[in-house]
Amino acid sequence: MSKAIIIGAGTAGPAVAQLLTQQGWEAPVFEARPSLDPAEGLFLNVAVNGRRVLERLGVVDRLVSDGHPAGLMEMYSGKGRLLAMVPNGPAGKPASGGVVVRRGWLQQVLWESAAKAGVHIHTGRRVVRVDESTRGVRVHFDDGAVEEGDIVIGADGVGSRVRRFIDPEVQAEFTGLIGAGGFARVPDLVPTPGVQRFVFGRRSFFGYLVREDGTVYWFANATASEPPSQDRPADSADVLAQLRALHRDDPDPVPTILRNTVGPVGSYPIFRLPTVPRWWKGRAVALGDAVHATSPSAGQGASLALEDAVSLAAALSHNPDHERAFAAFQADRQQRAEKVVAYAAEIDRQKKTSGNHLAVAFRDLLLPLFLRNATKDTRYDWVFDYHLPAMKHADNQPGGARDQ
Numbered sequence: 572m573s574k575a576i577i578i579g580a581g582t583a584g585p586a587v588a589q590l591l592t593q594q595g596w597e598a599p600v601f602e603a604r605p606s607l608d609p610a611e612g613l614f615l616n617v618a619v620n621g622r623r624v625l626e627r628l629g630v631v632d633r634l635v636s637d638g639h640p641a642g643l644m645e646m647y648s649g650k651g652r653l654l655a656m657v658p659n660g661p662a663g664k665p666a667s668g669g670v671v672v673r674r675g676w677l678q679q680v681l682w683e684s685a686a687k688a689g690v691h692i693h694t695g696r697r698v699v700r701v702d703e704s705t706r707g708v709r710v711h712f713d714d715g716a717v718e719e720g721d722i723v724i725g726a727d728g729v730g731s732r733v734r735r736f737i738d739p740e741v742q743a744e745f746t747g748l749i750g751a752g753g754f755a756r757v758p759d760l761v762p763t764p765g766v767q768r769f770v771f772g773r774r775s776f777f778g779y780l781v782r783e784d785g786t787v788y789w790f791a792n793a794t795a796s797e798p799p800s801q802d803r804p805a806d807s808a809d810v811l812a813q814l815r816a817l818h819r820d821d822p823d824p825v826p827t828i829l830r831n832t833v834g835p836v837g838s839y840p841i842f843r844l845p846t847v848p849r850w851w852k853g854r855a856v857a858l859g860d861a862v863h864a865t866s867p868s869a870g871q872g873a874s875l876a877l878e879d880a881v882s883l884a885a886a887l888s889h890n891p892d893h894e895r896a897f898a899a900f901q902a903d904r905q906q907r908a909e910k911v912v913a914y915a916a917e918i919d920r921q922k923k924t925s926g927n928h929l930a931v932a933f934r935d936l937l938l939p940l941f942l943r944n945a946t947k948d949t950r951y952d953w954v955f956d957y958h959l960p961a962m963k964h965a966d967n968q969p970g971g972a973r974d975q
Contacts, residue, residue, distance in 0.1 A: 572597050573597070574597040574721050575722050576599065576708065577601065577723075578698050578710070578725050578726060578727045578732065578733050580602035581859070583859035583877065583879055584724075585684070585690065585692065586628065586877055587726065587880035587881075589684060589685045590627075592689050592690050593688060594888050596887075597720075600685070600692045600693065601693045601696040601712070601718070602692060603696065604694060606694050606695075607678060607679060612673070612675050612678075612837070613790065614671055614672060614673045614752070614790075615671070616870035618871060619660050619661070619955050620874045621871075621873055621878070622634075622635075622670070624880065627959060630681070634677060637672065638670040638672040639782050639788070640668060640764070641669050642660055642669065643668065643766050644657045645769065647771070649770065649773040649820075649822070650822065652935070656942075657946070658945065661949070661956070663947060696714065697712060698727070699712060701855060707719055707854065708721070721854065722855070722856065722893050723855045725737075725855065725857035726857075729842050729860045731860075733856075734861045737850070737856075738848065738849050741844070741847050743864060744844070745840060746916070747795060748792045748793070748794060748795065748919060748922065748923065749793045749794075749798075749799070749840055750792055750838070750841050751790065752788075752789055753832050753833075753836040755828045756787065756833055757785070757831045760828075761781065762785070763779075763780050767780045770821060775791050775818060777789065777791050777821065777825050778790050779828055787831075789828050789829075791817070791818070792841070792868075794922075799840060807835040807837075810836045811836045841867070843864050843866055844860075844863055844865075844912070846909055849901075850904075854893060859876035865908075866918075868916075868918035868922070869918060875908055879908075882903050882960060886960075889963055910953075914951075914954065921938075
């Protein structure tokens with residue numbers, strides 16, 4: 572039996588592990604975090620292209636059972652004027668709109684599904700080094716343990732250790748945005764079924780939705796010239812105080828949501844990888860944010876990672892040689908992924924006009940003109956149109972086992 576060592580148990584890792592296990596591989600996953608915390612993280616959009624992968628994994632219904640369908644995005648100015656209504660999915664297909672879920676819930680669903688498929692997820696194991704030989708790979712962990720396999724798959728995010736092994740020169744690019752977010756309970760705030768709302772605030776960009784039970788999911792994107800130091804994580808209370816100041820003049824319910832926020836507020840610099848020349852080297856390959864990290868502005872980070880998982884598993888099922896499989900995977904995915912990263916960067920630029928009064932006025936004047944027919948505009952349907960490749964049956968799985 573061939574063995575793939577998978578690093579990272581966020582989105583792509585458990586998904587590709589399950590798909591490879593179904594193909595007859597041994598595919599253990601190694602995660603640096605000590606355990607799965609279903610309450611960890613904020614929330615994200617799972618677009619229809621990502622849900623197609625989850626449907627193949629048999630978990631889409633479970634995921635959306637605790638999701639907020641948001642097939643429509645309402646854009647407001649900092650004065651409370653509705654600027655545009657934009658589909659969060661293919662134009663004219665509301666049933667294919669995005670679903671917003673808690674990040675921890677998505678990971679819980681994927682971990683449970685992978686475990687049922689026979690995948691073993693090891694926690695508290697951080698990679699320190701990858702070695703390769705003609706016989707296989709050896710992955711060294713910070714606890715002194717060493718894992719041997721035929722290939723190693725890096726699903727370990729924008730700071731990927733596996734990508735550093737493949738190409739140590741690649742560096743992530745700061746987007747100029749700081750992300751923050753949390754949850755709130757606002758008395759009498761009306762739910763927003765099927766909708767997520769966005770406000771181009773005077774000093775910071777703000778987004779929110781209200782679930783049927785009254786829970787508010789919210790986030791903010793503030794402009795910054797450089798990322799904050801990672802040596803001194805921001806205090807939750809300080810972050811919330813800063814956000815309340817940034818949004819103090821914005822239309823309700825934005826200030827009210829911030830006043831009624833409950834629980835900790837997360838804050839993080841947003842990075843992207845516009846292009847990574849090599850996604851693989853020898854017996855190592857990377858996927859997801861490790862090779863095409865994108866800002867959340869396109870709502871595609873999780874969905875692209877899920878697409879990668881099925882593409883890589885399909886390539887390995889069709890190619891007896893791992894290098895040919897990795898090359899086919901990169902050829903299938905790179906152009907599309909980089910196009911989405913660039914699309915998200917264009918949206919980021921609109922967010923960063925906040926604070927520049929002339930730029931804000933210009934944007935608020937032009938956006939309604941550009942987006943007046945957005946609900947019928949099919950030019951961006953390509954974002955959601957990835958069609959999943961077929962897998963070979965497990966009996967035909969080529970293996971690529973280590974030399975004995």
